[in-house]
Amino acid sequence: MAPGKTGTAKQKAGRPRISFLGAAGEVTGSMHLVEAGPYRILLDCGLFQGRREESRRKNEEFSVDCARLDAVVLSHAHIDHAGRLPLIVKRGYDGPIYCTPATRDLSAIMLPDSGHIQESDAAFLKKRGHHGVEPLYTMSEARQVASHMVAIPYGRRHEILSGVRLTFTDAGHILGSASVLLELDLGGRTRRIVFSGDIGRSGLPIIRDPRPPEVPDLDALIIESTYAGRVHESVEEAQGQLAETVTKVARRGGKIFIPAFAVGRTQEVLYELHGLLLAGKIPEIPIYVDSPLAVDATDIFRLHPEAFDHAEQLIEAVSEVFRFRLVRYVRKVDESKQLNTIRGPAIIIAASGMAESGRILHHLRNGLGDHRNMVLIVGWQASHTLGERLRAGARQVRIFGEELPVRAEVRQIAGYSAHGDRNDLTTWVKGLGAKPARAFCVHGEAGLQPMAQLLKDLGIPEVHIPQRGEQQEIA
Numbered sequence: 001m002a003p004g005k006t007g008t009a010k011q012k013a014g015r016p017r018i019s020f021l022g023a024a025g026e027v028t029g030s031m032h033l034v035e036a037g038p039y040r041i042l043l044d045c046g047l048f049q050g051r052r053e054e055s056r057r058k059n060e061e062f063s064v065d066c067a068r069l070d071a072v073v074l075s076h077a078h079i080d081h082a083g084r085l086p087l088i089v090k091r092g093y094d095g096p097i098y099c100t101p102a103t104r105d106l107s108a109i110m111l112p113d114s115g116h117i118q119e120s121d122a123a124f125l126k127k128r129g130h131h132g133v134e135p136l137y138t139m140s141e142a143r144q145v146a147s148h149m150v151a152i153p154y155g156r157r158h159e160i161l162s163g164v165r166l167t168f169t170d171a172g173h174i175l176g177s178a179s180v181l182l183e184l185d186l187g188g189r190t191r192r193i194v195f196s197g198d199i200g201r202s203g204l205p206i207i208r209d210p211r212p213p214e215v216p217d218l219d220a221l222i223i224e225s226t227y228a229g230r231v232h233e234s235v236e237e238a239q240g241q242l243a244e245t246v247t248k249v250a251r252r253g254g255k256i257f258i259p260a261f262a263v264g265r266t267q268e269v270l271y272e273l274h275g276l277l278l279a280g281k282i283p284e285i286p287i288y289v290d291s292p293l294a295v296d297a298t299d300i301f302r303l304h305p306e307a308f309d310h311a312e313q314l315i316e317a318v319s320e321v322f323r324f325r326l327v328r329y330v331r332k333v334d335e336s337k338q339l340n341t342i343r344g345p346a347i348i349i350a351a352s353g354m355a356e357s358g359r360i361l362h363h364l365r366n367g368l369g370d371h372r373n374m375v376l377i378v379g380w381q382a383s384h385t386l387g388e389r390l391r392a393g394a395r396q397v398r399i400f401g402e403e404l405p406v407r408a409e410v411r412q413i414a415g416y417s418a419h420g421d422r423n424d425l426t427t428w429v430k431g432l433g434a435k436p437a438r439a440f441c442v443h444g445e446a447g448l449q450p451m452a453q454l455l456k457d458l459g460i461p462e463v464h465i466p467q468r469g470e471q472q473e474i475a
Contacts, residue, residue, distance in 0.1 A: 016184055016191055016474045018220065020466040021063060022046055023443040027382045028055075028080040030443060032222060033064055034193065037186035039161050040064070042072045043195050043222070047083025047114070047136075049356050050384035059084060059136055063469065067092035071160050072148075074099040075197030076177035077106035077263060079114055079352075080382075085145045086111055086137040093148075098160055100168055101151040102176025102304040106263055106297060108146045113262070113293040115142035117357050128401055154178065154306065172200030172210030173418050174264035175300070175307050181213040191474060194436070196223040198443070199420040199428050204235065205271055207264075208307060210420065212431040220474045221436035221460075223429070225444030226380055226419040228451035238415025242272055243281040245376060245411060250283045250345040254372030257408075259360045259387055261353035262294035264418050265379050267301065269349060272416070274324050288339055290330040290350040290359050340366040353379045355387040365399045373408040378416045383445060422454065429458055438462045440472065 016036035022029030022044075029048035034041040048058040066088040074097055075081055085097060085107070099107065118135035125133045152158050157167045163185040168178035180195040192215050202209040233241075249256050260266045266289060276282045289295070330336050336359050339348055350360040364386075367373045381388035389397055390410050397404055420428065439460050441451040448465050455463045466472065 014187060016186070016193070017471055018193070018222070018440070018474065019063070019471045020440070020442060020468060022048065022058075022468065023080070024466045024468040024470065025448070026050075026468070027226060027380065027443055027445060029058060030075070030081045031084070032195065032442070034182065036164070036184045036191075039070045039164060040068060041161075041164070041182070042069055042088075043180060044075055044081045044197075045072060045084045045088055046081040047079050049080060049354055049382055054384075056136070059087070062088070062091065065092075067094070069093050069095060071095055071164075072097040073160075073166060073180055073182075073195075074103060074107070075171065075180060075195065076174055077103045077110050078174065078198070078261060079110065081198070082107055082111065083114055086115060086142040089144050089148060090137055090141050095148070096150045096160070097145065097148045098150050098152055098158075098166055100176045100178050101153060102300070102307055103178070104146075104149045104151045104176075105300050105303060106176060107149065109293060109296045109300070110263065111142040111145050112139045115139035117352075121357055124400060130401060167213060169211045169213050170208050170307065171197045172202070172207055172420075173198040174200075175207065175304060179210075179213055181215065191219045192217065193220045193474065194218060194222070194432065196221070196428070198224050198226070198418070199425060200418055201232070201420050201424050202427065204268070204418075206267065210424065210428055212428045214431070214433040216434060218432060218434045218436040219438070221429075221432070221439040222442055223425075223439060223451065223455075224419070225441045225447040225451035227417065227421045228425055228441075228444065228447035228454055229449075230421055230447075231423055232417060232421040233415040235415060238413050239272060239276065241413045241415070243276050245374065245413070246273075246276070246282040246285070246347065249372070249374045249409075250285050252372045253345055254370065254374060254408075255345065255367055256347045256374045256376050257360065257363050257367055258347065258349045258376045258378060259353050259355040260349050260351065260378060262291045262351045263297045265353055265416070266291065266294045266349055266351075267298060268416055268418070269378060270327065273347070277324070277326065283345075284326060285345045285347065287327045287347045288330055288349065289327060290336050290339060290348055290363070292331040293351065294349070295329045295331060336362070339363065353387070354381050354385040355390065356385050361386075361399055365402070365404060368397070368404055368406050368408050371407045371409070375408055375410045377410065377412040380417060380419060422450065425451065426454060426458070429455065435460055437475065438464065438472075441465045
């Protein structure tokens with residue numbers, strides 16, 4: 001692997017430019033290109049999710065020459081932020097991918113899992129007569145990304161290119177998630193750009209609270225907007241709703257299907273279920289985590305106490321918290337299939353979190369027709385995803401090309417979101433220490449306009465909502 005291009009001794013003059021290539025006017029596909037002097041730096045390289053044909057087209061399209069990139073900076077390991085990294089390596093990128101140590105370790109299992117899911121889904125569709133469907137990349141191709149990853153701990157300023165410094169701070173979203181500070185000493189002056197990544201919530205268990213970069217002056221802010229238009233219910237309210245939901249469905253003999261990302265949401269739900277069981281607030285029913293990735297990811301939590309609240313206590317308790325006696329982790333495909341035959345109440349947690357791929361699709365295909373069952377939505381659902389259609393009340397959905405009636409109950413508990421709400425975002429922006437000269441609202445749908453107004457109310461002079469493909473210069 002090339003260690004990264006060093007550029008010329010004398011930097012080219014001119015203003016830096018940001019191209020918004022994904023998660024612009026939408027939530028998925030996070031990707032932004034910073035061009036500064038002779039350098040081209042990619043912030044995130046995420047997979048688009050939503051309408052299958054449209055998403056596949058957008059995932060295959062690249063408006064940048066991958067071989068000409070000088071560096072990639074990854075905010076965290078979620079697939080909508082990291083899922084196209086195998087594609088840029090496949091298409092000629094040979095430089096470093098900078099991230100935190102926990103993101104490096106999680107990506108090493110999540111990206112091959114993404115490749116495996118795509119291979120499996122393509123094979124399943126071919127069996128059903130949908131020929132010509134190929135995975136975007138294979139499991140083997142995804143494994144090649146690990147050799148490009150360079151880990152930088154939180155708070156350590158690192159020169160990634162001549163005149164370009166990178167610092168990560170904890171975004172509090174999932175294990176290893178980071179906000180990004182780029183300092184560009186190019187063209188005779190220093191310019192600072194902050195990319196928020198996904199900003200988490202304060203006061204949640206397991207992961208530390210978000211910490212914005214503290215900067216003396218700030219030229220541009222790229223900030224997520226997912227929940228800028230709402231205030232989440234409290235954790236206590238969410239716990240009450242979860243307890244009531246589990247008890248109700250268990251009494252009628254149904255199963256609860258929880259689409260959840262294998263990293264972050266799965267561990268948080270297990271943490272909450274464990275607490276409710278200890279308090280006697282839910283009945284003792286089996287809990288199946290149907291995801292080999294979730295097993296591996298849970299083990300990675302042990303390796304990174306730097307990302308935990310109350311690290312010592314959680315490290316000691318991690319086995320009990322995530323592996324208590326009612327939890328069964330499912331790795332093998334045959335064991336996963338057997339879950340569709342079990343009788344009586346159960347909780348099944350499986351990826352993906354937006355019900356767009358993975359084993360959750362097979363469980364929904366087999367369980368949506370039973371009125372005793374419930375689909376429990378505990379995370380953000382992007383437009384046109386299966387999870388969003390279910391959340392919005394669709395009475396019929398298509399899974400693997402088959403039209404299925406939705407007789408199962410569908411419920412959403414928003415209090416477990418790993419994305420900060422309006423209050424969290426306000427606190428984070430105030431913590432920057434300097435008002436940005438310009439701000440760009442990304443990674444949002446309904447939250448984009450509220451985020452823009454929030455920033456204007458905080459006195460930021462120029463706020464813009466870019467669309468995909470748009471370019472903006474930084475003075």
